[in-house]
Amino acid sequence: MVSANRPDPFMPAYRYEQLVQAVVDYAIYMLDPSGYVVSWNAGAERIKGYRAEEVIGRHFSLFFTPQDCLDGRPERLLRQALDQGVAQDEGWRVRKDGTQFWALAALDVIRDHHGQVIGLAKITRDITDRRDSALQLDAMRAQLFQAQKLEALGQLTGGLAHDFNNLLTIILSSARLALVSKDPARTQNLLEHIVDAGQRGAQLTRQLLSFARHQQFTVTRVNPVELVASTRSLLEHALPDDIELEQQLAPDLPLIEVDAGQLQMVLLNLLFNARDAIEGAGQIRLEVRVVTLVGEVEGLHGQFVRFDVHDTGQGIAPYVLPRIFEPFFTTKPFGKGTGLGLSQVYGFAKQSNGAICVASSEGQGTCMSLYLPAQQHDGDLQPNE
Ligand SMILES: Nc1ncnc2c1ncn2[C@@H]1O[C@H](COP(=O)(O)OP(=O)(O)OP(=O)(O)O)[C@@H](O)[C@H]1O
Numbered sequence: 057m058v059s060a061n062r063p064d065p066f067m068p069a070y071r072y073e074q075l076v077q078a079v080v081d082y083a084i085y086m087l088d089p090s091g092y093v094v095s096w097n098a099g100a101e102r103i104k105g106y107r108a109e110e111v112i113g114r115h116f117s118l119f120f121t122p123q124d125c126l127d128g129r130p131e132r133l134l135r136q137a138l139d140q141g142v143a144q145d146e147g148w149r150v151r152k153d154g155t156q157f158w159a160l161a162a163l164d165v166i167r168d169h170h171g172q173v174i175g176l177a178k179i180t181r182d183i184t185d186r187r188d189s190a191l192q193l194d195a196m197r198a199q200l201f202q203a204q205k206l207e208a209l210g211q212l213t214g215g216l217a218h219d220f221n222n223l224l225t226i227i228l229s230s231a232r233l234a235l236v237s238k239d240p241a242r243t244q245n246l247l248e249h250i251v252d253a254g255q256r257g258a259q260l261t262r263q264l265l266s267f268a269r270h271q272q273f274t275v276t277r278v279n280p281v282e283l284v285a286s287t288r289s290l291l292e293h294a295l296p297d298d299i300e301l302e303q304q305l306a307p308d309l310p311l312i313e314v315d316a317g318q319l320q321m322v323l324l325n326l327l328f329n330a331r332d333a334i335e336g337a338g339q340i341r342l343e344v345r346v347v348t349l350v351g352e353v354e355g356l357h358g359q360f361v362r363f364d365v366h367d368t369g370q371g372i373a374p375y376v377l378p379r380i381f382e383p384f385f386t387t388k389p390f391g392k393g394t395g396l397g398l399s400q401v402y403g404f405a406k407q408s409n410g411a412i413c414v415a416s417s418e419g420q421g422t423c424m425s426l427y428l429p430a431q432q433h434d435g436d437l438q439p440n441e
């Protein structure tokens with residue numbers, strides 16, 4: 057700060073002045089209540105390029121861009137600081153040589169002992185470098201996101217075209233053969249192939265719609281115990297003898313409001329994945345219980361029924377893990393997996409206001425946890441009503 061008389065070096069005010077003058081990374085200066093500069097430190101000179109005698113007595117709008125001045129930005133900041141005691145701003149400022157820098161500025165009202173406003177303290181930092189790196193990081197993130205999106209899209213269209221092509225080949229060749237066949241039994245057999253291929257196509261689109269969350273759900277109140285029982289009966293024949301299926305159901309499970317058919321498909325998908333991950337002998341454990349979430353799982357709150365499918369399989373490699381919910385992502389050999397199972401699980405969990413989480417360690421096994429909102433107990437409704 058500038059002062060005409062030589063100050064007493066032991067006065068606290070002098071020490072403060074020394075301190076403020078020593079700061080070179082921040083522009084620290086004072087304005088009078090109308091916005092005219094009354095003091096100037098070394099940092100202000102370094103950042104803005106003006107010496108104290110060039111700038112004291114001039115209005116602080118001098119540091120704003122012509123457009124900001126036209127928009128009334130300096131006045132607005134001043135008014136806000138006078139009304140609320142403080143104002144903060146981030147934006148372009150102009151140096152003496154006309155170049156611009158990105159500034160982070162704070163304006164604080166200073167009052168005397170009687171509460172009268174005597175001026176404003178202005179602190180400005182040049183954060184151009186910080187802004188540039190943040191922008192660069194944003195641009196890189198956007199590029200990465202775009203690349204991932206394109207890859208997923210390529211995989212989606214490639215996978216779709218491939219699967220539908222296979223089905224169309226079956227339909228067309230069977231239809232051609234049926235047209236020329238004289239044997240009614242053979243024609244019947246070929247027509248069955250056509251219906252089967254058509255149904256698989258319909259199933260494929262259903263799974264896709266479910267991932268895209270455009271599937272129409274038929275929501276009912278479902279009893280988890282009944283659902284697990286019917287799912288097990290479907291699964292029994294599909295499990296090899298040396299894979300043991302264990303189940304643990306907590307007592308008094310609440311009802312859940314979901315599409316029962318979809319949930320069954322979800323559980324089957326999880327159980328089939330568990331089965332496929334086990335080479336030789338192993339164990340799958342299906343555990344169902346109630347948990348209270350307070351935001352730790354995808355920000356969900358409240359009571360949820362949690363279905364855990366544990367397996368003692370090969371686990372999931374860390375580089376595979378981020379991709380398992382992508383449609384058509386599969387590590388299974390050609391003809392073994394479509395890569396749509398977990399994308400259906402994901403779409404279902406989201407559309408049912410729940411979540412799907414995975415914990416896996418390579419060589420040890422995997423646990424997939426599905427959370428679905430629990431219904432409050434009310435005696436009027438029966439399960440699956
Ligand atoms: N329990 C698990 N253990 C190990 N890897 C798993 C497990 N569940 C899923 N994965 C991995 O995630 C990939 C994607 O699973 P997803 O169910 O979507 O497709 P898929 O099983 O390959 O084919 P689909 O289910 O359509 O027949 C699998 O190929 C596999 O690599």
Ligand SMILES: [Mg+2]
Nearest residue numbers: 325329397398
């Ligand atoms: Mg699967």
